[in-house]
Amino acid sequence: QSALTQPASVSGSPGQSITISCTGTSSDVGGYNYVSWYQQHPGKAPKLMIYDVSNRPSGVSNRFSGSKSGNTASLTISGLQAEDEADYYCSSYTSSSPWVFGGGTKLTVL
Amino acid sequence: QVQLVQSGAEVKKPGASVKVSCKASGYTFTSYDINWVRQATGQGLEWMGWMNPNSGNTGYAQKFQGRVTMTRNTSISTAYMELSSLRSEDTAVYYCAREVAATGYYMDVWGKGTTVTVSS
Numbered sequence: 001q002s003a004l005t006q007p008a009s010v011s012g013s014p015g016q017s018i019t020i021s022c023t024g025t026s027s028d029v030g031g032y033n034y035v036s037w038y039q040q041h042p043g044k045a046p047k048l049m050i051y052d053v054s055n056r057p058s059g060v061s062n063r064f065s066g067s068k069s070g071n072t073a074s075l076t077i078s079g080l081q082a083e084d085e086a087d088y089y090c091s092s093y094t095s096s097s098p099w100v101f102g103g104g105t106k107l108t109v110l
Numbered sequence: 111q112v113q114l115v116q117s118g119a120e121v122k123k124p125g126a127s128v129k130v131s132c133k134a135s136g137y138t139f140t141s142y143d144i145n146w147v148r149q150a151t152g153q154g155l156e157w158m159g160w161m162n163p164n165s166g167n168t169g170y171a172q173k174f175q176g177r178v179t180m181t182r183n184t185s186i187s188t189a190y191m192e193l194s195s196l197r198s199e200d201t202a203v204y205y206c207a208r209e210v211a212a213t214g215y216y217m218d219v220w221g222k223g224t225t226v227t228v229s230s
């Protein structure tokens with residue numbers, strides 16, 4: 001199972017919005033509405049930010065939103081804040097594994 | 111609160127085995143699958159496998175087939191991941207994560223990770 005494709009890095013200024021893409025295939029992202037997004041700060045465990053494509057767990061800011069079109073899922077962070085600077089990983093249920101992760105995206109808040 | 115507490119860091123020699131534990135609290139251990147995910151330094155997350163604590167059923171990523179074993183002790187709400195024939199490339203932080211599979215599929219609670227260093 002190949003990893004999902006994410007951009008290596010994205011950046012934005014405080015207050016701006018950014019979007020991170022996550023591209024898979026019809027066997028994973030495109031085939032199921034089970035895409036999740038995780039935030040990871042250095043030296044910390046991943047934290048669930050979005051599940052089932054667009055749902056936010058309790059306690060996660062509504063500045064975080066998720067969507068999907070075809071084989072590509074997206075995470076959008078609006079009103080960027082310094083604390084959002086972290087690595088972000090997408091994950092999808094697959095027909096084989098059952099889980100596959102993206103390679104990760106480093107978000108820099110300028 | 112719901113949490114997964116992992117065992118401490120390990121240093122192993124090439125060829126040895128390591129067994130990492132993951133103790134669950136705050137919920138019914140047998141009601142949620144446990145997944146194991148690892149992360150080499152500076153690298154991304156890599157899914158290793160899952161275990162159903164109720165049945166003991168497991169599923170492993172093809173890459174780890176034959177080298178990984180996931181077990182549990184329900185009396186102490188603890189899951190284990192054992193990786194054998196260690197090599198330097200297995201140096202990583204190993205995480206356990208609870209999988210929700212009711213209304214959707216995702217891993218909602220993660221342990222803090224266990225660092226495994228493989229070095230001669």
